[in-house]
Amino acid sequence: MNIAFFLLPKSRIAFLYDDCSLRQGLEKMKHYGYTAIPVISRDNKYVGTVSEGDFLWYLVDDGKNIKRSKISDIENTPISRIVHPKKNPPVGITSPIEDLVTSSINQNFVPVVDDINNFIGIVTRSDILKYYYSNLGTAMPDLTFIRANASDF
Numbered sequence: 274m275n276i277a278f279f280l281l282p283k284s285r286i287a288f289l290y291d292d293c294s295l296r297q298g299l300e301k302m303k304h305y306g307y308t309a310i311p312v313i314s315r316d317n318k319y320v321g322t323v324s325e326g327d328f329l330w331y332l333v334d335d336g337k338n339i340k341r342s343k344i345s346d347i348e349n350t351p352i353s354r355i356v357h358p359k360k361n362p363p364v365g366i367t368s369p370i371e372d373l374v375t376s377s378i379n380q381n382f383v384p385v386v387d388d389i390n391n392f393i394g395i396v397t398r399s400d401i402l403k404y405y406y407s408n409l410g411t412a413m414p415d416l417t418f419i420r421a422n423a424s425d426f
Contacts, residue, residue, distance in 0.1 A: 274370055275366075275367075275370065276364065276365075276366055276367075276368060276370060276373050276385060276396065277366060279373070279396040279397075279400050279401060279404070280366075280385055280393070280394045280395075280396060281394050281395050281396065281397065281400075282393065282394040283392060283393055283394045285394075286311075286394060286395055287301055287304075287305045287307065287310060288310060288311045288312065288313055288392070289301060289310055289311070289312045289313075289323065289352050290312070290313060290314070290315055290352075291312050291313065291314050291315075291320045291351065291352055291353040291356065292315065292351050292352070292353065293351065293352050294347065294348050294349060294350060294351060294352070295328065295331065295347045295348075295350045295351075295352060295354075295355070296347045296348045297352075298310070298323060298328070298352045299328060299347075302325065308324060308325050308381070309322050309323065309324040309325070309361070309381060309382070310322065310323060310324075311361075311382075311384050311392065311395060312352055312353075312356050313392045317391045317392055318390050318391065318392065319363050319384050319386050319390060319391075319392040320353065320356055320358060321356040321357055321358040321359075321360060321361065322356070322357075322360055322361035322380075322384065323352055323355060323356050324360075327355045327356070327357065328355065330355075331350075331354070331355045361380050361382075361383070361384060362376065362384075363383070363384035363385060363386045363390075363392075364376055364383055364384075364385055364386075364396075365385070365386055365387070365388065366385055366386070366387055366388075366393060367388065373396055373401070374401060377396070377398040377401050380398065381397065381398055382395040382396065382397045382398065383395060383396045383398075
């Protein structure tokens with residue numbers, strides 16, 4: 274099995290270009306109901322992921338006060354100002370499946386890039402979980418379930 278098995282290609286997902294405005298980013302996230310969305314450059318390189326929290330922290334001035342921003346500020350500020358490149362690191366399409374599973378522990382989706390860092394799509398954590406859940410016996414033959422009582426927690 275490889276990462277391509279789980280891949281949702283770029284043509285089937287929403288993403289933002291790094292030169293889009295904050296307003297455009299918020300509108301796209303609201304339209305799709307996403308809490309985070311991949312950001313790419315115009316030459317198709319993965320830049321990072323932007324989340325609702327990134328927008329919020331941009332509006333909070335040095336952690337203490339809400340900035341007195343004008344709508345024009347939000348329309349003229351590019352997404353690249355709030356993207357954190359090290360947040361939601363991508364995996365390569367030829368990476369071991371273990372890298373994908375490990376990355377999905379901390380991310381709702383894992384961005385996937387080719388060998389020259391071109392963004393090619395994402396893998397959602399829910400797709401990984403659905404696959405492993407439906408294949409418990411064959412995908413994880415050493416997995417053992419222990420019945421727990423509610424009083425154990």
